[in-house]
Amino acid sequence: MAGAGPPEPRLRADARRNSAQIRSAAIGAFRGRGLTVPLEEVAQAAGVSKATIFNRFGGRIGLIEAVIEQVVANELFAVIDHTRTIDDIGERLTYYLTAIRDLQYRQPAFNDVLLRTYPHSQQLMEICRVGSQTNEELTAAARASGALRPEFTAGDLHALVLDNALALKHGERPPRDDYDRRTTYLLDGIRDRSTTSGRR
Incomplete structure (x- = not known):
């Protein structure tokens, strides 16, 4: 029994190394291809084995929550x-919408x-809540100042962002120049024309 002591620290070191490797692999996979990447590939x-991911993180949701800060x-x-x-x-308004669309393009x-692909993740739902709150704040301020069409709502902004998410996830990915050009069209379309026409 005298030789039974040393393996425990080694097991802890192996577990820490495995966890770090899994996190690193997950960050790379999720950033490149989204949160639905097969765990076998991670x-x-x-x-490591897929079972190790479950042992260390409890499955996909636990793994996502362990790295979502770095990923998104x-x-x-x-x-x-x-x-x-x-x-x-x-x-x-221009900075926010341009930056959000850029993030959508770069980060699946x-x-x-x-x-809300994984609605059981509290962290992911909190990110959505913060984003929705920001949309509402920005839309209200922009409408009050006349920077937006008066009929444009936070729900409209939310729908535009979600439509873009669906197109990028399930449709053909456009060239970056075309994508950025369409961002300009989008911004032009939601601005209040009565306040922008005089500057053109």
Whole structure:
């Protein structure tokens, strides 16, 4: 029994290493292809078995919640924080919608969050709540200032973002130049023409 002591620290070290490898593999996979990547592929990239993912994280939801900050949340919240520092409401609206569409294009996982692909994840639902609250705040301020069409609502903004998420997730991915051009069209379409026509 004297030799039974040393393996325990080694097992703990192996467990920590496995967890770190799984997290790293998940971040890479989720960023590149979204939150629905097969766990078998994450396990293979991490050099572990799928069972190890369940042992360490309890399954897909636990794994997503372990890495969602690095994959999506930190960048989204940085966009929201910067949006709130912009004084001019027109510039604030332009920055926010452009940044959100950019994030949608670059991060497939963000679209999975927006589409509530995993509604049992409290963290993902909290990200959605914060995003919806920001949409409502921004839309109300933009309408009050005349930067938006008076009939445009937070629900309209939410629908536009979700429509884009569905198109990117299930449709043909457009070239980046075309995508950015359509962002400009979108912004032009929702602005109040009575306030922008005089500047053209």
